[in-house]
Amino acid sequence: xxxxxxxxxxxxxxxxxxxxxxxxxxxxxxxxxxxxxxxxxxxxxxxxxxxxxxxxxxxxxxxxxxxxxxxxxxxxxxxxxxxxxxxxxxxxxxxxxxxxxxxxxxxxxxxxxxxxxxxxxxxxxxxxxxxxxxxxxxxxxxxxxxxxxxxxxxxxxxxxxxxxxxxxxxxxxxxxxxxxxxxxxxxxxxxxxxxxxxxxxxxxxxxxxxxxxxxxxxxxxxxxxxxxxxxxxxxxxxxxxxxxxxxxxxxxxxxxxxxxxxxxxxxxxxxxxxxxxxxxxxxxxxxxxx
Numbered sequence: 456x457x458x459x460x461x462x463x464x465x466x467x468x469x470x471x472x473x474x475x476x477x478x479x480x481x482x483x484x485x486x487x488x489x490x491x492x493x494x495x496x497x498x499x500x501x502x503x504x505x506x507x508x509x510x511x512x513x514x515x516x517x518x519x520x521x522x523x524x525x526x527x528x529x530x531x532x533x534x535x536x537x538x539x540x541x542x543x544x545x546x547x548x549x550x551x552x553x554x555x556x557x558x559x560x561x562x563x564x565x566x567x568x569x570x571x572x573x574x575x576x577x578x579x580x581x582x583x584x585x586x587x588x589x590x591x592x593x594x595x596x597x598x599x600x601x602x603x604x605x606x607x608x609x610x611x612x613x614x615x616x617x618x619x620x621x622x623x624x625x626x627x628x629x630x631x632x633x634x635x636x637x638x639x640x641x642x643x644x645x646x647x648x649x650x651x652x653x654x655x656x657x658x659x660x661x662x663x664x665x666x667x668x669x670x671x672x673x674x675x676x677x678x679x680x681x682x683x684x685x686x687x688x689x690x691x692x693x694x695x696x697x698x699x700x701x702x703x704x705x706x707x708x709x710x711x712x713x714x715x716x717x718x719x720x721x722x723x724x725x726x727x728x729x730x731x732x733x734x735x736x737x738x739x740x741x742x743x744x745x
Contacts, residue, residue, distance in 0.1 A: 456650040457494075457499045460658070461522040463515050464504035468545045468637050472523040475542060476502070478741065479661035499654060511536060511640070520645040521655060527614065531575050536640040539659045542664050545637035546616060549575055552626040553610040562586055562630040565610065572602035573612035576707075582612075582632045600624040600682030659739035664742030670717040673738040674724070682705040689726050691715055714740065715720050 462472040473483065483502055483576055493502045503519055510524040511534035522536075527549055529536060547592045551571075553559040553614050564624065567589040575581045576592045583590045602608040612632060621628060639662055645651040678686045683698070690696050695712035711732070715723060721739055723731075727735060 456654070457501060458520040458645070458651055458654050459501050459503050459518075460525075461503045461510045461519040463507040463510070467738070468506055468507060468525065469504075471542075471544050472637070475523075475547055475662060475665055478665040479658070479659070500658065501619055508532070514640050514642050517642050517644060519642070520651055521639065521658060522643045523636050523637060526638050527575065527578065527633055529638065529640065530633065531578050533577065533733060535643060537643050537646045538638050538640050538645075539655075540639040540663050540666070542637040543640055543669070545635075547614045547635050548616070549578060549612060549614055549635065550613050550621075550628045551579075551610055551630045551632065552615075552621050552628050555625045555627050557603075557610075558608060559619045559629060560627070565590075565630070568610045571610055571612055572599050572608035574599060574614075575612055575635055578632060579612040583674070599625060600707075614699070618708040624733065625695065627671075660744060661742065664744045667743040667745065668740040671714050671740050671743065672717050672720050673714055673740050674713060674720070674727075675712045675734075675736040675738065676727060676732040677701060677708050677710055677734045678732050683709060683711075685730045686711065686732050689723065689730060691719065714743070 461517050462476070463469040477483065481497060481500055483493045483495055485493050491504060493504070495502060501692065505513060507524050508528050510522040511529045511532040513519050514522040514536045515534040525545060549723065553561065559565060565588055568591070569588065570591045570593060571579055572593045572595050573581070574595060576594045580590065580592050593602070595602060599611045599613045602611055611626070618628060639659060641655050646655055687696060690713045696711050699710050701708040724737065725737055
């Protein structure tokens with residue numbers, strides 16, 4: 456039984472989405488063409504390119520079985536989907552912002568009747584109503600930052616990752632609505648069906664393995680047994696280092712392998728060498744399946 460995975464056809468999450476699929480073993484046969492559909496080298500898995508904003512509904516309606524898109528878009532569409540995995544990229548925050556010279560400095564200063572420009576009318580309206588504010592929502596599809604300065608709105612609700620663009624446009628953040636990142640999602644019916652559940656879980660496991668392997672390195676080394684205790688004491692590991700006998704040496708030597716965070720490697724390798732480790736290899740990891 457075939458499954459289809461929807462990924463964004465363009466935008467900031469398109470290339471990372473393709474990359475994570477390919478690292479998970481789902482290489483696209485014609486990724487460069489960005490046609491509507493692309494086959495993968497798995498005969499039962501195809502990819503569909505689509506607007507990121509449409510993917511939650513496509514997954515919820517069963518047009519595709521899985522998708523990669525932002526949490527902000529999932530909540531904005533109110534799509535009933537199964538969120539399988541946080542893909543650990545594309546972190547943004549939907550914020551309320553007002554002009555720097557405005558008297559609106561916090562959510563407490565926002566009053567009913569305020570006009571808000573945004574690409575996320577449902578999330579924005581819901582958030583304001585929870586705070587007792589009856590606002591007029593003006594839906595824009597781009598250039599939201601300019602709205603307060605041309606008389607379209609009093610404040611805006613927009614996505615930001617660093618706040619730099621808002622500052623450049625003389626806007627200040629007055630509150631946060633939603634923290635978002637990119638999610639792997641599935642159609643609820645497909646996820647529980649006998650036909651597709653196993654394949655969907657296989658895709659999710661492979662992608663999770665890629666995420667878990669990011670910023671991890673495999674360190675392999677040989678150590679004389681007399682130095683083993685000191686070397687072992689230096690090494691953080693997910694489940695302790697793996698130690699095995701080295702048979703092709705006249706000295707009593709063991710081989711050790713362990714997984715460490717990438718930022719630990721620089722200092723750790725020198726400490727291991729000084730403690731007696733030799734033939735040290737640092738290897739990238741493609742996937743970690745737990």
